[in-house]
Amino acid sequence: MHCDASCPIGIFDSGVGGLTVARAVMDRLPHESIVYFGDTARVPYGVKSPDTVARYAAQITRFLLAKDVKLLIVACNTMAAVALPAITALSPVPVIEVIDAGARSALAATRTKRIGIIATPSTIASRAYERALTTLGGPGVHTASRACPLFVPLVEEGWLDHPATRLVAEEYLAPLLAYDLDTLILGCTHYPLLAPLLARVVGPGIRLQDSASAVAERAAALLAELGLGQADGRPGHAFHVTDMPLKFREIGERFLGRPMGDVRLEEL
Amino acid sequence: MHCDASCPIGIFDSGVGGLTVARAVMDRLPHESIVYFGDTARVPYGVKSPDTVARYAAQITRFLLAKDVKLLIVACNTMAAVALPAITALSPVPVIEVIDAGARSALAATRTKRIGIIATPSTIASRAYERALTTLGGPGVHTASRACPLFVPLVEEGWLDHPATRLVAEEYLAPLLAYDLDTLILGCTHYPLLAPLLARVVGPGIRLQDSASAVAERAAALLAELGLGQADGRPGHAFHVTDMPLKFREIGERFLGRPMGDVRLEEL
Known part of the structure; x- marks a missing residue:
């Protein structure tokens, strides 16, 4: 494989959620080409x-490496939480993922070192965020976490500000x-679309990250x-x-905030 | 392949939902052995x-035929709606599915011939229930349908009687x-678990089928x-x-209403 500055960045997710990451990369690195894969x-x-997620993640990694990507971004918290070893074992190019980055941002934002985590059941069960937060933030960090399995279907349904979504959010967040x-x-990566509603549920004293x-x-620094x-150039x-x-x-296109052009169908 | 009375019945679904059908078969045919497959x-x-569902349905059909089943029951409305030709093309044994059976029951139950259908987006888009109802019931049948994509995640979360589920149901059912x-x-096949809540939302004038x-x-008749x-004998x-x-x-076991024993993990 060849690999130079003109090569694309590979970004992947289980579906559309990772487009929130693709959008941030497009905004920050407007000349970089991107190959996005959504399963x-x-x-x-x-x-x-975890075994099934790791098997699927390895298939996607091989697909993107065959596109000569210079960098892989795991834009899916679940894959980052349970399949990172399977991905890095296959990849000769650097791998960036959302959990380490999210933990660093949260530690930079917190004043009290009391940090909550909401995510899918697999991500929560992996305790990957807790590990990253205590490794990077030291023993003074306190965490509390909650799995929110209905948030992804609600976002996929487009009910971003529905009374039912608010009830679900109140139930999930009350213990936190x-x-x-x-x-x-x-x-x-689906949850940023619920941020306005979640901010109202948690109130002004809690910062969403x-x-x-x-x-x-x-990615820019690396x-x-x-x-x-x-x-320069048109990506x-x-x-x-x-x-x-x-x-x-x-x-x-709602996630990305811009037109998308062709989307190709692949069989893995 | 051999095929006699001692062979099992194959029942399949995308997940646990088809167990509501398996339970009815166990109750009606207590001596029949069953091989259940949930993807x-x-x-x-x-x-x-539809293409992806048909591809997956064909894989499951091959798996069950290799178990020498004497009858296949498609206990998944989505597969019945969009993948039946793919299944019957592979099967040398008879195939029964939920849509034809459900349409016949609804026609037997209705007095006014005004019948509503709630189902997944794929089943609704296929218009399979409408076709079955008008084919079997003639031109006097009127139908109205609605896709309810959040019901499956809500059942999987176990929120069978939650205020959020009631709000979602009210929103989905209002146009009907x-x-x-x-x-x-x-x-x-997930929806029977929501029947008590749905009955309260639609009121006593509408019969749930x-x-x-x-x-x-x-299956018994065939x-x-x-x-x-x-x-006779222990199945x-x-x-x-x-x-x-x-x-x-x-x-x-909640769906089935009895203990389940071993569940085997398969890779298709």
Whole structure:
């Protein structure tokens, strides 16, 4: 394989959620080409076993490496939480993921070191955020976490500000609010779309933190360090999915905040 | 392949939902052995494309035929709606499915011939229930349908009587209630678990109809007709899934209303 500054960045997720990360990368690195992969046939990943998620993640990693990417971004908290060893074992190029970036951002934002995490059942069960937060933040960090399995279907349904969504959020978040947190990590790339509603539920004393801009920042720093940044020219953005390309584009353009062009259907 | 009265019945679904059908078959045919397959790695099917659902359905059909089943029961409305040709093309044994059975039951129950259907987006988009109802019931039948994508995640979360579930149900059902229906088909095998809540939302004037007992009745009649019924002896029940066998057993025993024994993990 060849690999120079003109090569694309590979970004992948179980579905459309990772487009919140792709958007941040496009905003921060406007000349970089991107190859995005969304496994829309097998979404959601957050309720699958670690073995199954690792097997699927390895298939996607091979697909993107065959596109000569210079950097891989795991834009799916569930894959980052349970499949990172499977991905890095295959990849000769650097791998950035959302959990490390999200944990660093939360530690930079918190004043009281009392940090909450909401995510899919698989991500929560892995305790990956807790490990990252205590490793990076030391023993003074206190965490509390909650799995929110209904948030992804609610976002996919487009019910971002529905009374039912508010009831679900109140139920999920009530136990966390007892912990006197000052920062809440949105540990799933779908959740930033619920941020306005979640902010109303948790109130002004808790700051919501997602990983998208932190990941983009980390990608910019790493490419500069490696001398692989693309400083000018018009980038190409390619999108690959395993099912329903038209629905992906329709929902995806809402996530991406810009037109998407062609979306190609792939069988893994 | 051999095929006699001692062979099992194959029942399959995208996940646990089809166990409502398995339960009805166990109740109606207590001496029949059953091989159940739930594709828990790739659930939900109701938001996938017809091509993808047909590809997965063919894989499951091959798996069950290799177990020497004497009858196949498609206990998943989405597969019945969009993948039946793919299944019957592969199967040398008879195939029974939930949509035909559900439509017949609804037609037997209705007095006004005004019938509503709630189901997954794929089932609704296929218009399979409308076709079955007008083919079997003639031109006097009026139908109204609504996709309810959040019901499966809510059942999987176990929120069968939660205020949020009630709000979601009210929103989904409101447009149907304008049609002066007397019968509402629960066109997804997860939905019978929501029946008490749905009955309160639609009120006493509308009868809820699911397919489970109709499918079991049809299976009994067909086996008798073919001389393949098993009239005595202790049956064997085997369960196969593609992910999370322990979670399947935990939720599944609630669906099945009895202990389940071993659940085997398979890779398709």
